Amino acid sequence: MARRKKIYEGKAKILYEGPEPGTIVQYFKDDATAFNAQKKDVIEGKGVLNNRLSEFFMTGLNTIGVPTHFIRRLNMREQLVRNCEIVPLEIIVRNFSAGSMSTRLGIEEGTQLPRPIVEYCYKDDDLGDPLVTEEHIAAFGWASQQDMDDILSLALRVNDFLSGVMLAVGIRLVDFKIEIGRVYDGDFQRLIIADEISPDSCRLWDIETGQKLDKDVFRRDLGSLTDAYSEVARRLGVMPKNS
Ligand code: C5P
Numbered sequence: 001m002a003r004r005k006k007i008y009e010g011k012a013k014i015l016y017e018g019p020e021p022g023t024i025v026q027y028f029k030d031d032a033t034a035f036n037a038q039k040k041d042v043i044e045g046k047g048v049l050n051n052r053l054s055e056f057f058m059t060g061l062n063t064i065g066v067p068t069h070f071i072r073r074l075n076m077r078e079q080l081v082r083n084c085e086i087v088p089l090e091i092i093v094r095n096f097s098a099g100s101m102s103t104r105l106g107i108e109e110g111t112q113l114p115r116p117i118v119e120y121c122y123k124d125d126d127l128g129d130p131l132v133t134e135e136h137i138a139a140f141g142w143a144s145q146q147d148m149d150d151i152l153s154l155a156l157r158v159n160d161f162l163s164g165v166m167l168a169v170g171i172r173l174v175d176f177k178i179e180i181g182r183v184y185d186g187d188f189q190r191l192i193i194a195d196e197i198s199p200d201s202c203r204l205w206d207i208e209t210g211q212k213l214d215k216d217v218f219r220r221d222l223g224s225l226t227d228a229y230s231e232v233a234r235r236l237g238v239m240p241k242n243s
Helices: 046-063 099-105 134-139 145-167 225-236
Strands: 006-009 013-017 023-028 031-034 039-042 070-073 078-082 089-096 112-122 171-185 188-194 202-206
Touching: 023 046, 046 070, 046 078, 046 145, 046 225, 089 145, 112 134, 112 145, 134 145, 145 171, 145 188
Parallel strands: none
Antiparallel strands: 006 013, 013 023, 023 078, 031 039, 070 078, 089 112, 089 171, 171 188, 171 202
16 A cells, blocks of 8 residues: 555644545554653553544534534544644533642532533643633634634533433543634635544543543553443444454
């Protein structure tokens, strides 16, 4: 097979030029990193699980009319996605306090929030993706006011969808992170969900036991990450067999 042009290599994924104009092949690696890559490991099978899980969530979102970059899965580790211009923000939605929010505000992990809280971080690994306000976003031109309105609405729709899907299989969606891309139809710009949605980018707790089924298992040395992700896949009926 002809070698493909690598466009970008990140901590958990590699992007290659796609077969058709405007497409990209997204390859899921087994590498796990935490604390801005200060902690690293290779977790066999993680890439396969995240490829399947992200396909599952993105397909579901497409079906309910929330546009995403996902086109189709190509094989165990790769999916074809729409090329887009990534908005330099990480959008975090929280239903329960955990992680950096609990640390920052001194709120006990697991405390239910009065309503979903949306936070924005500036995407910059060298700076450790700092939390920013809409003032920073507007002043530095990272997104327009119209974009911010659309991003908020997309983030809350993703939250409703994911919370419901997870609740149905006995899992609490504590929080998650999404990234947004811009695509252009002529002069007309649309925003779509990009990157991935997987247990790498969500906090997922078993409703009965509180067991963590997400990347905190790796961050906090709580056991086997593949077992945790496989459990999520099993409950959702997303089993990574042979393709
Ligand atoms: O670390 P923090 O508590 O801010 O993370 C909130 C949510 O966003 C978690 O689900 C975490 O996995 C996700 N996240 C991410 N990528 C980052 C930062 C956070 O997927 N760079």
